[in-house]
């Protein structure tokens with residue numbers, strides 16, 4: 487199990503099972519929304535529940551009411567991405583693309599606790615044309631895993 491929380495700790499979550507995809511996205515909107523070189527994230531299924539109390543593999547265990555959602559319509563890929571963040575500290579936490587990937591919840595790697603999420607590494611990179619040229623690709627490009 488992986489646990490995670492935002493910077494201030496208001497919003498906490500748990501993840502069960504393995505992610506479907508682990509991604510570094512360098513699109514402009516992920517750069518803007520994180521204020522960094524891109525967004526590192528893991529994709530989890532909303533379908534098959536890991537345990538009966540979970541919605542798929544993801545569960546908010548504290549502070550769901552503190553989440554705010556920005557509907558990001560101007561994406562490089564087309565569809566709307568709903569980006570949810572802690573309204574107290576601003577940490578980006580989850581993203582959802584309901585039209586393109588209705589069964590996926592995309593969880594930011596930076597909010598995962600290092601003790602539980604330390605094995606994370608990207609298997610995919612998106613929008614590499616916007617990637618900083620000094621940044622190496624540590625792994626070979628792996629096929630996208632369908633949901």
Ligand SMILES: [Zn+2]
Nearest residue numbers: 492494572575
């Ligand atoms: Zn917070």
Ligand SMILES: [Zn+2]
Nearest residue numbers: 511512513516
């Ligand atoms: Zn992106």
